[in-house]
Amino acid sequence: MRAAALLLPALVFGVLVTAQWRAQQDRSEIAVRYNTPLTEAARSLQHEQDGLKAQLAGLRASLDAIGASAASQGGAGRELQARIDALKERGGLAPRSGAGVTVLLDDARGPVAAKDIDKAICHATDLTDIVNTAWRGGAQAVAVNDERIVGSSSVYCVGSTIMVNGTLLSPPFQIAIVGPQSALLAAFDDPSQLRDIKQRRDAFGLGFRVSRAAEVRVPAYSGALTVKRAAAR
Amino acid sequence: MRTASGGIASALVALVLGVLVATHFGSQEAFSRSLQLETPASLTTLIANLAEKNGALREEIFDLRLRVELAQEAIASGRGSLAEAERQVAQLRVFAVEGAVHGPGIAVRVDGPFDDRALGDLVNELRNAGAEAVAVNDVRVGPRSWFGLAADRTIVLDGAPALPAITVRAIGAPEVMETALTRTGGMLGQLALIYPRTRFGTSRESALELPALTRPMP
Numbered sequence: 001m002r003a004a005a006l007l008l009p010a011l012v013f014g015v016l017v018t019a020q021w022r023a024q025q026d027r028s029e030i031a032v033r034y035n036t037p038l039t040e041a042a043r044s045l046q047h048e049q050d051g052l053k054a055q056l057a058g059l060r061a062s063l064d065a066i067g068a069s070a071a072s073q074g075g076a077g078r079e080l081q082a083r084i085d086a087l088k089e090r091g092g093l094a095p096r097s098g099a100g101v102t103v104l105l106d107d108a109r110g111p112v113a114a115k116d117i118d119k120a121i122c123h124a125t126d127l128t129d130i131v132n133t134a135w136r137g138g139a140q141a142v143a144v145n146d147e148r149i150v151g152s153s154s155v156y157c158v159g160s161t162i163m164v165n166g167t168l169l170s171p172p173f174q175i176a177i178v179g180p181q182s183a184l185l186a187a188f189d190d191p192s193q194l195r196d197i198k199q200r201r202d203a204f205g206l207g208f209r210v211s212r213a214a215e216v217r218v219p220a221y222s223g224a225l226t227v228k229r230a231a232a233r
Numbered sequence: 234m235r236t237a238s239g240g241i242a243s244a245l246v247a248l249v250l251g252v253l254v255a256t257h258f259g260s261q262e263a264f265s266r267s268l269q270l271e272t273p274a275s276l277t278t279l280i281a282n283l284a285e286k287n288g289a290l291r292e293e294i295f296d297l298r299l300r301v302e303l304a305q306e307a308i309a310s311g312r313g314s315l316a317e318a319e320r321q322v323a324q325l326r327v328f329a330v331e332g333a334v335h336g337p338g339i340a341v342r343v344d345g346p347f348d349d350r351a352l353g354d355l356v357n358e359l360r361n362a363g364a365e366a367v368a369v370n371d372v373r374v375g376p377r378s379w380f381g382l383a384a385d386r387t388i389v390l391d392g393a394p395a396l397p398a399i400t401v402r403a404i405g406a407p408e409v410m411e412t413a414l415t416r417t418g419g420m421l422g423q424l425a426l427i428y429p430r431t432r433f434g435t436s437r438e439s440a441l442e443l444p445a446l447t448r449p450m451p
């Protein structure tokens with residue numbers, strides 16, 4: 001009876017001691033002290049970025065209106081505006097929609113052994129590999145969680161946080177791809193492509209699914225153009 | 234005595250069991266991401282990156298405000314807005330990779346075994362460091378460019394083979410791009426560990442000439 005009385009508290013004590021030890025191991029004193037203000041600063045900058053992008057979109061719309069007004073006069077203004085519109089389309093500054101495929105990439109949602117976590121979560125290189133496969137399959141427009149992939153786009157990873165076009169993104173990642181469905185599906189189904197991702201999906205539950213979509217919407221690029229040093233010949 | 238020692242033994246067993254239960258549970262919990270889980274060093278890097286991107290947005294907003302005002306004044310005074318339209322065309326031609334470009338930047342030489350994914354990662358890193366235009370050897374990298382391997386394991390860019398010795402040229406801020414690649418723990422350091430038989434080198438270039446896309450975009 002006395003042994004039984006000791007059993008439960010000992011069990012609970014064991015759980016608590018281990019939980020505390022694990023927590024202390026994971027988070028150093030410095031992390032505890034600085035993470036909250038640093039996290040708030042990062043979120044605040046991301047919030048500020050959303051506002052700046054909205055302002056930029058407004059100014060681009062103003063320039064478009066001025067251009068449209070000049071184009072309505074005919075002559076050189078009309079020609080230049082047609083050229084601007086074509087370049088915006090080519091560069092990813094205009095939204096695009098049509099048939100295509102969507103790709104879902106997500107961290108494994110089921111139980112994963114601690115030693116396998118790295119294989120069960122999505123990495124920046126997974127996104128670059130998927131985007132590369134999309135272009136290979138003839139994609140005409142690609143966006144990752146509504147961030148349009150353009151000629152200057154980069155996928156950047158710090159720790160386990162991923163940025164696309166300098167914007168913080170979290171899984172699940174929805175990759176929207178406009179383009180020829182059969183060629184795109186063939187590229188994603190090709191066993192020689194995305195071998196690592198497919199192997200991690202099968203072995204560790206990484207979320208990876210490619211679906212045909214009758215109507216895919218890819219938004220316009222909303223970041224800065226940053227053309228400072230390169231000049232056209 | 235027998236009862237007491239039996240109780241202590243049971244308690245010890247339970248304690249060990251508790252440790253095992255907690256350890257097992259901890260290793261099986263689904264990983265969830267949160268900025269809170271990042272280290273202060275990672276968060277500081279993220280903040281620097283966000284601040285830099287926001288700075289670029291602010292700069293462009295300032296520039297566009299001025300351009301909208303100038304265009305409106307020009308229209309009001311009867312001069313029209315052709316100058317602004319021409320300026321937009323010049324900027325968009327670079328952004329949309331139409332035609333050849335020139336400007337300062339860096340050259341990255343890769344001499345030895347390398348693969349398509351590493352080349353893609355190198356170009357991605359240059360873009361993250363602000364590259365405005367990139368070419369691999371004499372082939373321009375476009376908005377829809379892809380890297381792959383041919384049947385003979387040769388790296389291909391948009392389906393065309395790249396030479397065994399690769400030079401990636403990128404127009405942008407030379408010091409920023411070079412530092413991003415060569416800093417401790419940077420891309421070239423990582424690649425040097427993965428490809429020990431490959432030599433990597435960078436040089437700052439005051440005037441690079443990058444060609445137009447070889448094949449028109451579909």
